[in-house]
Amino acid sequence: MAETGFAIHPMDQFIVKRFFCDPAHADCTSNIGAFEITNVTVWMAATVLVIIALMVFGSRGRAIIPSRIQSVGEMIYGFIYKMVEDVTGHDGVKYFPFVMTLFLFVLFSNLLGLIPMSFTTTSHVAVTVTLALLVFLFVTILGLVRNGIGFLGMFWVSSAPLALRPVLAVIEVISYFVRPVSHSIRLAGNLMAGHAVMKVFAGFASMAVISPVAVGAVTAIYGLELLVAVVQAYVFTILTCVYLKDAVGGAHH
Amino acid sequence: MATEAHEAAGAAGHSAGMPQLDVSTWGNQIFWLVVALVVIFLVLWRVALPRIGAVLAERSGTITNDLAAAEELKQKALAAEKAYNEALEKARVEAGRIVAEAKAEIQADLDKATAKADAEIAAKTAESEARIGEIRAGALESVTEVAKDTAKELVAALGGKADARSVTAAINARLKG
Numbered sequence: 001m002a003e004t005g006f007a008i009h010p011m012d013q014f015i016v017k018r019f020f021c022d023p024a025h026a027d028c029t030s031n032i033g034a035f036e037i038t039n040v041t042v043w044m045a046a047t048v049l050v051i052i053a054l055m056v057f058g059s060r061g062r063a064i065i066p067s068r069i070q071s072v073g074e075m076i077y078g079f080i081y082k083m084v085e086d087v088t089g090h091d092g093v094k095y096f097p098f099v100m101t102l103f104l105f106v107l108f109s110n111l112l113g114l115i116p117m118s119f120t121t122t123s124h125v126a127v128t129v130t131l132a133l134l135v136f137l138f139v140t141i142l143g144l145v146r147n148g149i150g151f152l153g154m155f156w157v158s159s160a161p162l163a164l165r166p167v168l169a170v171i172e173v174i175s176y177f178v179r180p181v182s183h184s185i186r187l188a189g190n191l192m193a194g195h196a197v198m199k200v201f202a203g204f205a206s207m208a209v210i211s212p213v214a215v216g217a218v219t220a221i222y223g224l225e226l227l228v229a230v231v232q233a234y235v236f237t238i239l240t241c242v243y244l245k246d247a248v249g250g251a252h253h
Numbered sequence: 254m255a256t257e258a259h260e261a262a263g264a265a266g267h268s269a270g271m272p273q274l275d276v277s278t279w280g281n282q283i284f285w286l287v288v289a290l291v292v293i294f295l296v297l298w299r300v301a302l303p304r305i306g307a308v309l310a311e312r313s314g315t316i317t318n319d320l321a322a323a324e325e326l327k328q329k330a331l332a333a334e335k336a337y338n339e340a341l342e343k344a345r346v347e348a349g350r351i352v353a354e355a356k357a358e359i360q361a362d363l364d365k366a367t368a369k370a371d372a373e374i375a376a377k378t379a380e381s382e383a384r385i386g387e388i389r390a391g392a393l394e395s396v397t398e399v400a401k402d403t404a405k406e407l408v409a410a411l412g413g414k415a416d417a418r419s420v421t422a423a424i425n426a427r428l429k430g
Contacts, residue, residue, distance in 0.1 A: 011271055016278035034280035041281075044289040051293055055301035062308050064315055070308075077305045097298040105293055124272075126279040127286050134290075192273065 008203030010196040014123055016040055039119040047108045047121070055104070076104070080237065087241035092248040098138070099244070102131065103237040110191060110229035114222070122232075123191035125184060132184035135240050143247030154246055183239055190232050194225040393428075400424050 019037045021028035032038060054076075058069035066074060080103050084096045106122055113120025121127050143151035155172040157165055198221050204214035272278070404420050 014272040016272060016275070016281065030277075032278055032281050034284040036281060038278075038281055038285070040278075041285045044285050048289050048292050048296075052296055052301075055305070056296060059301065059305050059308060062304065062311075064308075064312050066308070073301075074305055074309060077302070077309070097294060097302055100297055100302065101290060101294040104297070105290060121282070121286070124282055126273070126282040130283050130286050188273065192271075 008200055010199035013195060013199060040121055043112060043119045043121050046112055047105060050108050051104045083238060084241055088245045088248050092244055095244060099237060099240055102240055103233055106236050107233035110233055114225055114229060120191050120195055123188055123195060125188045128184035128188040132180040135243060136180040139243045139247045146247060187232050187236050190228055194228055197221055397428060
C-alpha cells in the first residue's frame with residue numbers, strides 16, 4: 001500500500017479497538033463488550049488524569065501567589081464561573097460543577113486527541129450525543145422540577161400576535177428537540193473533519209514531489225485544529241449554559 | 254499499526270465508512286464516558302472546585318485587607334503631616350508674638366527715658382527762666398534806683414528841692430509807660 005503513495009486511510013484513526021491486543025494475532029475490533037479496556041478507555045483515562053493533575057495537584061499548595069499550574073487552573077475556574085454567572089444568572093451558579101465537568105472533559109479530550117497517534121474520543125458521535133443528551137435531559141428535568149408545567153410556557157411566545165403563536169410553538173418545540181442533535185454533531189463533526197483532513201495531508205507527504213507542501217499544510221492545519229479544539233469546547237460549554245438558562249431563568253424565551 | 258488495524262477492521266467485515274457509525278462500539282464508549290464523567294464530576298465537585306474557590310476568595314480577601322491597611326497608613330501619614338504643619342505655624346505665631354512683645358517693651362523704656370529727659374529739660378529751662386527773670390527784675394530794680402537817684406540829683410543840681418515821693422511816683426509812672 002505504502003509504495004503507491006495513496007494508501008490514505010483518514011478514518012482509521014477513529015476505529016475503536018481493544019487496547020491490550022495484538023492485531024497481528026487477534027481480531028481487536030469485533031464484538032467489543034461494554035466493559036472491555038479499549039483505546040477509548042485509555043484516552044478517557046488520560047483526560048481524567050490530566051484534569052486531576054491540573055485542578056487537584058496544581059492547586060495543592062493553596063498558594064496566595066499561585067504557581068504556574070495553579071494559575072492556569074484558576075484562570076479556567078474564573079473563566080467558566082463567569083460564563084455560568086453571566087449567561088444563566090445568579091441562580092445558575094450552583095450548576096457550575098456540572099458545566100465545569102463538561103468543559104474540562106471536552107477541552108482535554110480535544111487537546112489530547114491532537115497528540116500524534118492518539119485517539120480523539122470527542123470525534124465519536126456516541127460520545128458527543130451522550131454528552132448532549134445528558135445536557136438535554138438535565139435541562140428538561142431541571143426546568144420541569146423548578147418551574148413545573150410553567151416550563152412549557154417557553155414554547156408559547158407571548159410577545160407574538162395570538163394567531164402566530166401556535167405556529168411559533170410548533171417551531172419552538174422542533175428547535176428545542178433539535179438542540180441535542182446540533183449540539184453533538186457540531187462537536188463530533190468539527191473534530192472528525194479536522195483530524196481526517198490532517199491525515200489526508202499526512203498521507204500526501206509520502207509523495208516526494210508534494211511532500212514539502214503537504215508537511216507545511218499539516219503544520220498549518222494542526223495550528224487551526226488547536227484553535228478548533230479550544231473553540232469547540234467553549235462553544236459546547238456556552239451552549240450548555242444557554243440551555244441551562246431556560247431551565248433556571250424561568251419561562252422567558 | 255493503523256494500516257494493520259484497518260486490515261483487521263476490514264477483515265472483520267466493517268464497512269469502509271465511518272467508524273463513528275459502528276453501533277457495536279457505542280456501548281463501550283458510552284460506558285467509559287459515563288465512568289470518566291462521574292470521576293471528573295466527583296473530583297471537581299468534592300475537591301478541586303471548593304479548593305480553588307477558597308484560594309480565590311482568600312486572595313481577594315488578602316488584597317482587600319492590604320488595600321485597607323495601605324489606606325489607613327496613608328491617612329496616618331496625612332494626619333502626621335497636618336500636625337507637623339500646625340506645630341510649625343504655632344511656633345511661627347509664638348515667635349512673632351515674642352518679637353512684638355520685646356519691641357513694645359523697648360518702646361516703653363524708650364518712651365519712659367524720653368519723658369524723663371523731657372521733664373529734666375523742662376525743669377532746667379524753668380530754673381533758667383526763673384533766674385533770668387530774677388536777674389531781669391534785679392536789673393529793673395537797679396534801673397529804678399539809678400533813675401530815682403539820678404532824677405533826685407538832677408532836680409537838686411537844677412536847684413530845686415526835690416520831693417522824694419513825687420519824684421519816685423513820676424519815675425514809676427515813666428518806667429511803666
